[in-house]
Amino acid sequence: MAERQGLAARQPGAVRSALAVLEAVAHLGAGVSAQRISTELGLARATTYRLLNLLVEDEYLVRTPDLSGFALGARVAQLAGVTAAPARLPGAARALLAEARRSVRGGVHVVLFIDGRVVVLDADPDFPLSDADRLVREPARYALGRLLLAAEGQVPDGAVAADLRRFGATRQCGEIVPTTGCLALPIRDDRGLTVGALGFSGARHRVEDPTEVIGALEPTARALAPLVV
Known part of the structure; x- marks a missing residue:
């Protein structure tokens, strides 16, 4: 809860950062690592991890089966009106x-x-x-x-x-x-x-x-x- 309150206190910048993370995952593809997202967006690593954890918690993102990266989650698919694809190829x-x-x-x-x-x-x-x-x-x-x-x-x-x-x-x-x-x-x-x-x-x-x-x-x-x- 404290994380969410802290995030809300920094609106609208936090919202823009969260949306940027979603866009980065969509652009870079399923399995992209937190480090790659951090580098791509120029965000501090701690900020990137905090946003990723919140987005996973709310099902906008999912972790790949080997836990090494992230992919778009079910709630993004619902917003887009499509079925979510597998997070990673076998x-x-x-x-x-x-x-x-x-x-x-x-x-x-x-x-x-x-x-x-x-x-x-x-x-x-x-x-x-x-x-x-x-x-x-x-x-x-x-x-x-x-x-x-x-x-x-x-x-x-x-x-x-x-x-x-x-x-x-x-x-x-x-x-x-x-x-x-x-x-x-x-x-x-x-x-x-x-x-x-x-x-x-x-x-x-x-x-x-x-x-x-x-x-x-x-x-x-x-x-x-x-x-x-």
């Missing part, structure tokens, strides 16, 4: 993903499709998503969002349908940044429904001719399915 899935990232030069990301939204499970730390918030707001602009729309029977245009027929994947080639593009391969459940995606982001020419990338990532997408669905 070890076997992380090993598959690490191998895929070693073999493919570019960003490799894992997402689930939950309640009509793209929910990021694991974004490549070396090649982060360009704008995760915009991906949620404007899914049709990105390969991951196009695959989500296709899974819901809302194929944005004929080019997307053609990509799905030809490659079994969706693409975006230089439409946002002229030199880069992105690709999304489906992750399917045991009924064959697309419930997520393995995404790639990298040089535009590798997305325009995606044969190499798809060949490298398709086995990973299949192997990930029973581990993340």
Whole structure:
């Protein structure tokens, strides 16, 4: 109680700091450590830990299973109107993903499709998503969002349908940044429904001719399915 009274006494700065912590966890991804949050926000370590403990207590954040980091909690999901994603990929899935990232030069990301939204499970730390918030707001602009729309029977245009027929994947080639593009391969459940995606982001020419990338990532997408669905 004393902690809460002390926090309330410093309003509105404490509220802004707490919101900044939530935004940092959302941006940096599930499993981010308190030290990383402290460094990212320029907050004192003691202040960061105090805010994290309060946010965990109120279920805005959760600790990851190994207690080394934090992820968005159920109350954030309720506010956003979405189902909370698992806090962390299981070890076997992380090993598959690490191998895929070693073999493919570019960003490799894992997402689930939950309640009509793209929910990021694991974004490549070396090649982060360009704008995760915009991906949620404007899914049709990105390969991951196009695959989500296709899974819901809302194929944005004929080019997307053609990509799905030809490659079994969706693409975006230089439409946002002229030199880069992105690709999304489906992750399917045991009924064959697309419930997520393995995404790639990298040089535009590798997305325009995606044969190499798809060949490298398709086995990973299949192997990930029973581990993340």
